[in-house]
Amino acid sequence: MADLFADSARDLAPPDADERRALVALSLVSGVGPGRVRALLAAFGSAAAAMAAPVGRLVRVEGVGQQTAEAVRAWDDAPAVEAQFRRADAVGARFVALADPEYPALLREIYDPPSHLWVRGRLDPADGLAVAVVGTRRASDYGRRVAEAFAGDLVRAGVTVVSGLAYGVDVAAHRGALGAGGRTVAVLGSGVDRIYPARHAPVVRQILETDAGAVVSEFPLGTPPDAVNFPRRNRIVSGMSQATVVAEAHETGGALLTAGLALEQNREVFAVPGSVFAESSGAHRLIQRGQAALAVSAADVLDAIAPQVEAVPPPPAAPEPPLNRVERQLVDALSAEPRPLDAVCADAGLDASTALVYLLQLEFRGLVRQLQGKQFARA
Numbered sequence: 001m002a003d004l005f006a007d008s009a010r011d012l013a014p015p016d017a018d019e020r021r022a023l024v025a026l027s028l029v030s031g032v033g034p035g036r037v038r039a040l041l042a043a044f045g046s047a048a049a050a051m052a053a054p055v056g057r058l059v060r061v062e063g064v065g066q067q068t069a070e071a072v073r074a075w076d077d078a079p080a081v082e083a084q085f086r087r088a089d090a091v092g093a094r095f096v097a098l099a100d101p102e103y104p105a106l107l108r109e110i111y112d113p114p115s116h117l118w119v120r121g122r123l124d125p126a127d128g129l130a131v132a133v134v135g136t137r138r139a140s141d142y143g144r145r146v147a148e149a150f151a152g153d154l155v156r157a158g159v160t161v162v163s164g165l166a167y168g169v170d171v172a173a174h175r176g177a178l179g180a181g182g183r184t185v186a187v188l189g190s191g192v193d194r195i196y197p198a199r200h201a202p203v204v205r206q207i208l209e210t211d212a213g214a215v216v217s218e219f220p221l222g223t224p225p226d227a228v229n230f231p232r233r234n235r236i237v238s239g240m241s242q243a244t245v246v247a248e249a250h251e252t253g254g255a256l257l258t259a260g261l262a263l264e265q266n267r268e269v270f271a272v273p274g275s276v277f278a279e280s281s282g283a284h285r286l287i288q289r290g291q292a293a294l295a296v297s298a299a300d301v302l303d304a305i306a307p308q309v310e311a312v313p314p315p316p317a318a319p320e321p322p323l324n325r326v327e328r329q330l331v332d333a334l335s336a337e338p339r340p341l342d343a344v345c346a347d348a349g350l351d352a353s354t355a356l357v358y359l360l361q362l363e364f365r366g367l368v369r370q371l372q373g374k375q376f377a378r379a
Contacts, residue, residue, distance in 0.1 A: 013099065014097060014100045015097050018048060019048055020095055020097060020116075021081050022047035022050075022051050023037075023047040023095075023115055024081045024085075024095070024116075024220070025047070025051060025075065025081050026050060026051060026072070026115075027220055028075075028077070028080055028081070028220060029068075029072050030071050031068045032068060032071070032072065034112065034115065034218065035063060035112065036063050036064055036068060037115050038112065039061050039063050039064065040058075040061055040064065040072075041115060043060075047115075050072065051072060053072075053073070054073065055073050058072055084220055087191075087193055087221040087222060088118060088192075088221055090193070091120060091192065091193045091221075092208070093118050093119060093120045093192045093193070093221070094118070095117075095118060096116060096117045096123070097115070097116045098113060098114070098115055098116060102123050103117065103123075104127060104128075104130075104239075104240045105125075105128050106128060106239065106240055106241065106242065107239045109265075110235070110239040111264070111265070113239065114236065115218075116218070117216050117218055118216065118217050118218070118219075118220075118221060119192070119214055119215070119216050120192050120208060120214060120215040120216075121207055121208050121211070121213055121214035121215055122211060122213070122214055123185070123214050124160075124183065126158070126160065127160040127185065127240070129158060129242065129305075129309075130160040130161070130162050130185070130240055130241045131154050131160075131161060131162070131241050131242060131243050131244070131245060131301055132161075132163060132238055132243070132245065132262070133147050133151050133161055133162075133163050133169070133173035133176075133244075133247055134163055134164065134169060134170060134234075134247070134249075134254070134258050134259075135170070135247040135248040135255045136249050136250050136253055136282070137166050137167040137168040137170075137253075138167075138168060138250070138280075139167075139168030139169045139247075139248055139280075140278065140280065141338050141369075141377065142248065142274060142275070142278075142337070143169050143172075143247055143248030143274070144168065144169065145336075146247040146272050147169045147170075147172035147173040147176060147247040147248075148172050148175060148176030149176065149298075150245055150247060150272070150295075150297075150298050150301075151172075151175075151177040151182075151184070152176045152177065152179060152180035153180075153297065153298035153299075154177070154182070154298045155176075155181070155182020155183060155184070156180050156182065157302055157306075157309050158309060159302070159306075160177075160183040160184065160185060160213065161173055161174070161176070161177040161183070161185075162184070162187065162237055162240050163185075163186065163237065164187050164188070164189070164230075164233060164234070165186040165188060165196070165200050165203065166254075167197060168248075169248055169255070171200050171203060172247075173247070174186060174203050174207070175203065177212075177213075178203070178206055178207065178210070178212055183212055183213045184207060184212060185213050186215045187216055187217065187233055187237045188215065188216070188217040188219070188225075188233065189217075189225050189229035189230040190217065190223050190224055190226075190229065191219050191220055191221040191223040192217045192221060193221045193222065194221075194222065194223065194225065216236070217233075231254075234254055234257055234261055235261045237258055238261045238262035238265055238267060239261075241262070241267065242267060242268065242305045242306075243267060243268035243301055243304065243305050244258055244259055244262040244267060244268070244269050245270045245271075245272065245301060246259055246270070246282065246283050246286060246292060247283075248274055248280045248282075248283060249280060249282030249283050250279065250280050250281070250282050251281060255282060256282050256286070259271075259286055259292060260291075263291060268304050268305055269292040270292055270293050270294070270295035270300065270301055270304075271283035271284075271286040271292035271294065271295065272294075272295055272296065273287065273294060320367075321367075326350065326354070326358050327358055327361070329348040330344065330348050330355060330359060330362065331367065331368075331378065332347075332348070333347035333348040334368065334377055334378045336377055336378055337377060338371045338375035339375060339376060339377065340374065341355065341356070341374045341375070341376065344359075359376055366379055
């Protein structure tokens with residue numbers, strides 16, 4: 001029945017104002033999640049009709065029991081609906097229904113598309129060529145660099161990068177896309193007015209203020225980022241995308257869940273290999289089980305989803321600025337992989353206090369990165 005709901009939405013006219021309010025009302029009824037919303041819309045043809053239906057008809061809908069049917073029939077809180085639209089106006093969000101032209105076409109194709117989204121920013125038809133870049137919240141420096149590099153290369157080829165704004169790989173992917181001047185969509189497990197994590201609000205501001213994408217959620221405004229919301233969020237991340245790239249993952253967690261959802265949605269899945277000594281071996285398991293193709297660059301992804309699109313190499317690096325003798329010793333002792341300070345000092349033939357002074361200067365010049373635990377790497 002949910003399939004009929006998704007298929008019919010392609011042919012429906014966008015809902016009028018009353019139906020939009022009825023959809024919001026239905027989403028606010030206790031016990032009515034997205035599955036029951038889809039079933040009710042498929043059975044009654046509209047949210048307004050479902051909200052007006054008697055309990056006897058509601059209970060005949062698959063998945064709707066007596067308690068839910070009585071909750072739908074008894075619901076009468078028009079001010080709560082108006083409050084949703086006021087909250088949306090306050091943060092510049094708008095309601096996008098499944099039948100609206102702006103609704104992501106790829107998301108409309110999945111088995112269980114949300115009946116509507118709250119959207120801040122701008123969705124674009126070009127987002128039809130989108131790739132999700134996901135991974136662990138506990139990302140290593142390697143995982144973050146993989147996410148940034150893949151995202152940057154993808155957007156330079158005209159691909160929109162989708163992710164979940166979480167710590168670690170997700171936010172690195174958004175930053176990589178923005179840093180390369182491309183589009184990115186952040187999918188939240190909370191209301192679009194409840195940015196989570198709060199420390200990633202600057203990334204959201206950059207998306208919105210530079211017209212570089214959108215922030216979307218199916219959850220009512222004001223919804224907190226409860227753990228149960230994130231599996232639902234993940235199906236939207238993969239559903240909006242032609243492919244999902246797992247940049248780094250542990251053997252349990254949301255990234256592998258998103259990869260599994262992508263497979264169920266008949267989308268491509270890629271995994272980037274890492275060190276066999278790392279704790280984050282989830283990507284290796286996906287490749288080992290044949291659930292993901294190995295990817296070592298964005299070109300591997302583009303070859304599968306858009307062979308007509310060529311990967312665009314990043315702009316050439318600026319010439320290395322002049323270095324004095326001590327700076328050259330330090331730079332030569334570093335690599336792209338983080339190294340502890342004592343190892344850098346040993347290879348450079350410097351004491352720790354001298355090395356730290358020069359490493360700080362090199363960091364200010366953008367030539368060195370400092371990581372946790374007094375580890376350093378070339379920028």
